[in-house]
Amino acid sequence: MASATSLEPMFYENMTPFPPVINGRINIVQFIEAASDLVALVDRIGKVFAPVKYDMQGNIDKIKKCYKFDDTSCLLELMLEEVRNGKHTAAEGILWLNRALYYFELVLQEVVRHLKSNNYDVNMDKIFNIAYEGSLKKYHNWITQQIFAVICKMSPTLPQLMKSLDVGDDIRPFETKINNFIVTIHLVRCKIDDFFKDNDIFTKPK
Structure with missing residues (x-):
């Protein structure tokens, strides 16, 4: 693994937590x-994940376009309004973005698990598929599932x-940062899921 010089910021170090x-x-x-x-x-994973990246960005753009907010605004309150x-x-953008959050939560969990066991030979296709099976797959039609299989x-x-x-x-710094x-x-994903259920929003499959 290549070492970053002390003058080069490491990408993962600057990631903002939820x-x-x-x-x-x-x-x-x-x-x-x-x-x-x-x-x-996601963009750094490679061009193959471009469809995932554009889908997530599109949902973020929906939030920014539809909601008027300031530094103290609450995502849930704006959604309910x-x-x-x-x-x-x-x-609906939040709904799908939250599903993507679950997918990458599972991906990162698997990555950290294999790093802790020094298993660098694990097939990333397997990791991405495990996460997909546990999160997004049930919401996708057959065509989308096949596209995702190719991506993986x-x-x-x-x-x-x-x-x-x-x-x-x-x-070790990477493991600590990603675990956090x-x-x-x-925590944020579960709160959003509970909010949908408690307020009877999108209770039917979308």
Whole structure:
């Protein structure tokens, strides 16, 4: 694994964690920033994941276009206001973005697990498929599932992935950063899922 020089910032070090859920609120500005950094991570995986990247970015753009917000605005409150006004464009974007968050939560969990066991020969196709089976697959039609299968087969190796994220020879800082990032994804994602259920939003499959 190539070492980054002390003058070069490591990409993963600058990734913004998802905001904490405070009094049931999710700061929308921090949420968008963290989601955008995750899109940047997807971009680094390679051109093969371009469809995933554009889909996630499109959903982020829906949120930014449809909601008027400031530094103190709550994502959930804005979504509920939109739905109560008979609209759902941004809310549906949040729904699909949240599903993507679950997918990458599972991907990163698998990556860290294999790094801890020093298993750098693991097939990334397997990791991406495990995450897909556990998250997005049930929401996709047959054609989309086949497209995703092709994407997974063309995925980079684990060493290539690590290099693309600027991980040096010492992987411990990366493990710590990504573990913390995973925790923030999980807490925010679960809060959004619960919000959909509690407010009877998109209770029918979409």
